[in-house]
Amino acid sequence: MSLISYLARLEAVDTGLAQPTATVRHRYLSERPLVLVPLTTAGEAGAPLGALVGTDRTAPRLLVVPQPRDRDLRFAFLAELADLVLPYVEAHAEQVEPAERTETDPETGKRVKVEVELCAQAPQLIVPSRAGVDLVRLLGRSMRFRRTAEQDPETPHPAPPRVPLLGRWLTHFGERARVPGSSLLLALTEVLGRHWATGQSSLEDQHLGALLAWIDPPEGSSGAEAALRAELLRDERGQLRCPPAGPATDPAFDNKLLAPAIERYDRARTALAAAEDGMAADDRLGDLTAAEREIRALVERVTRPTWDSVWQGLDLLRALPEGARVEERWTRDRWSFTGHRDRVVAGEPPQPRLDDAVTAANKLAAREREQARLEAQEALDDPLVMAGRRLSGEAFSGEVTEVVMAYAEGRRPSPRPLVTVRTDDRPYLSEGVKVYRSLGGKPQAAEFVGLEDAVHGDPHDDKGEDRGDSRDARGDGAVLVVLRIVDKMGRGKEPEAGSVPEKGDRLCFTLFEHEQRGGAKLPDPEQTPWTHGGPPGERTAPEPADQVTEEDVL
Incomplete structure (x- = not known):
């Protein structure tokens, strides 16, 4: 943290209002981003409870898993999520423009320019906090290796057709989020925290409601007072008025509202399965539907405030002028998106569970280079x-x-x-x-x-x-x-x-360079020393590529 940031935090504590740490916006914001407010079950890593998804701030789509421990219901949730996310991704994959890229000629070894296609725009996924980015990465890892019935008719618990494809895209978004300056997947608290300094800790800044209270407090209130209310104020039933959705839940919500509602849903489903005639089944189906609607209402209640806060934060960021070099970094995101689109269409296998030594070293070097480039460009822009x-x-x-x-x-x-x-x-x-x-x-x-x-x-x-x-x-x-x-x-x-x-x-x-130089070229995997997973010895066979189906082709 720079001295300017320390001074801004001290001034925020003194004045009770967040202080700007930037005069321009250092991240790209799409005109039509896809906002995802996820909610997960406490104690169940990666078990989704629900989500609000969409590109229209006034009409989000609500997805709910009435019983997160049910595998079929989780797959149905992921299939619905794929039906919302993949068309948004595919719409950007179809619009291309001509571009030039420098490649090495395999015959001469010289660097030559070749004409290729570059996607005219790239999708942008926005989640409320850093925990949402971690969840996107976790969902991608858990979904991209799932087998469908079309790929393997004998696979147990086959996934819906487009779930593995969604997993590959979420993995790409999650990996790209680790590249400094990338804007394909943004955690809103991270972006807001880059442009404003509050009088609370960086951990407390991950609560979107409290962070926005510091930046844009209600009239007649200081940011510190508004943030305290956002964190602690509860209604007459003991529930938080500003729930920390995305994806954490409040224990009082889990114990007093969610757990009893899921229990009623389980009882209704068990009773429906035990119905002996049509009349009894109709009555019990009504009970099951009512229990499911109750859970949907609870999930919407805790996610909608965060949904509205995300769009409020985007409005604050759009009010800042865009930095001069933001578009350049977004172009690199577009190249990354285009490259992954081409790999999917070519039928390449999903991203591996673990990178080999050369790939991991290249990723680390690229992230270090991009971090230095980002710090230099932000200083030159601001x-x-x-x-x-x-x-x-x-x-x-x-x-x-x-x-x-x-x-x-x-x-x-x-x-x-x-x-x-x-x-x-x-x-x-x-x-x-x-x-x-x-x-x-x-x-x-x-x-x-x-x-x-x-x-x-x-x-x-x-x-x-x-x-x-x-x-x-x-x-x-x-x-x-x-x-x-x-x-x-x-x-x-x-x-x-x-x-x-x-x-x-x-x-x-x-005293720092404006442009970052590339590092030394790493050896090919075949030339990697045995200490880093290379020869001698038999090489591990790569995971076979999934059979390309109609759902895989963009």
């Missing part, structure tokens, strides 16, 4: 985020006071102008360190030469111990930083117009 990097000594901003043209020594002299920047920041610089500024959306590099004494004009190297000697004569603590521009000036002897700063320009330089 002055408030950049202020945090400046406070930590990772960047500095100031005014150009002097520009001296100089050239590199050699057979072909290249321009290497010396730029003096007056700054109030205290960056951690040493001789030869490279700094970067954004020039036309591309990073321009410069080398740190030293600090120039504002009184005598004597440049000297800064190795940390002499920083105090280079303060401005007016005593305001400013320093004069001398930099040597080293690239992005064209190939001629004279720099291109606009490539060299001019006196009076306000510039911001960073």
Whole structure:
């Protein structure tokens, strides 16, 4: 957490209102996201109780499992969920646009550009909290290997036809959510917490109602008071007025309302099964229907407040202007979505239960690279985020006071102008360190030469111990930083117009790189050492691909 975030939290505690930690929105929001508010049974990992699903805030679809321990009812719930989610996914998979991608030519080994299809948009799934993301990943893992009756007529407990396909997509959404900056699957509490700081802990921020109370409290109330009411206020029956759905439930709800309702449902179902004639079966069917409706009403009661809160949070986020580099990260999400669509259509097997060593290392390297890229892009897009990097000594901003043209020594002299920047920041610089500024959306590099004494004009190297000697004569603590521009000036002897700063320009330089470099290429699985699952020894046969059915083709 940056110093800016700490200061914002302290100010939130002092004022009773959440404080902004960003001036722009750093995550992509689709015009038509699919919102999922799940509810699970306490003590039953992955046993769904119900969900509100949909893209229309005024007309959500309610899905309920009257008895979560019943396998057939759970499969029916998942089949209904697939009927809602897969058409939304398939609609985005059908709309494509031409694009270019760089690939390695197998014959020449050179990198060449090839024309491919790229989905024009990608689906976006939004859940209330981080626990919802974990549940999506858990459901995907439990569903993608299920066999259907069409694939294997002799399989016990066959799953409905489209359940395995939904599991593959949920797994992809869950894996993509682990990539920093991705927006395919968003936990709303995480996104709101990125843009506002509250006066409570990060764990308490996972309660969506309390988080929104800090950000947008009711009129005449402070955020702290509203958040306390959202967490603790109960009605005359002892039930929370703001239930923490998505997917946790309140013990008072489980014990006083849900458990008796499920018990009545079980009794009605047992009585229906024991009916001996048609008249008795009709009466008992009515009791079963009433018990099921009661459970549906209870599930809707605890999920609807969270549903409304999700859309309220989306409205708050949409009020922020989108960051300049958000669209670039969303394009990478579209490539990821298109790639998985192609794998599904090609009949490839589901994602494995465990990644091999090379795949796991590639995923880890990609996530580390994307994390560094995200931190750099957020700072470049947002002055408030950049202020945090400046406070930590990772960047500095100031005014150009002097520009001296100089050239590199050699057979072909290249321009290497010396730029003096007056700054109030205290960056951690040493001789030869490279700094970067954004020039036309591309990073321009410069080398740190030293600090120039504002009184005598004597440049000297800064190795940390002499920083105090280079303060401005007016005593305001400013320093004069001398930099040597080293690239992005064209190939001629004279720099291109606009490539060299001019006196009076306000510039911001960073000590971190704007673009992340790729790491070393990992060996192929066949060349992986035996210590990491490779040869020698017999290789484990890959799991066979599921038979492609009509439901699998997008």
